[in-house]
Amino acid sequence: MKYILESPIVGKIGQQKFKTAIVWRNGAFITDEPEKIGGQDLGPDPYSLLLSSLVACTLATLRLYIDHKALEIKDITVEANMYQKIVKEQIVTYIDRSITFDEAVAPEIKQRLLKIAESCPVSKILKGNVEIATQLPS
Known part of the structure; x- marks a missing residue:
């Protein structure tokens, strides 16, 4: 099997609710959830990422x-x-x-x-x- 990406996407979450760090081949970005459900809206939520793709x-x-x-x-x-x-x-x-x-x-x-x-x-x-x-x- 040959993967589409050379390196996998890696995500990590600490103790801050919903805030994740996503690492891709050339950088990193933050994802989060909207404030209305307990996040801080520091980055796109998973649905926004899916639609962004x-x-x-x-x-x-x-x-x-x-x-x-x-x-x-x-x-x-x-x-x-x-x-x-x-x-x-x-x-x-x-x-x-x-x-x-x-x-x-x-x-x-x-x-x-x-x-x-x-x-x-x-x-x-x-x-x-x-x-x-x-x-x-x-």
Whole structure:
């Protein structure tokens, strides 16, 4: 098996409720929970991080395609939010994603860009089958 990341993401938490340190290959950042649930809002919460991954991947994928096709689209904005509902006694998560461009884009190009956005790797992960294997080393 070959991992996507060269080094794993590492997170640590001390005694301060909800504040974590996340270390990635070139740096570190803090995550936290909003004050309304007991955190100090010092960094993004896990849901914000998940949606940030989708937004970042969508933007990067669109920019690669737009540049490759030499389209005259300078700025792209992607917004994402999520909600959950109980459907047939199971929690179902819905993610709404909105893409806007700073200039007029022809409808046929918009449709192609929508398909490109749907094919970004994080979209595929979120829509696919994900299995999480968790171990406690002895």
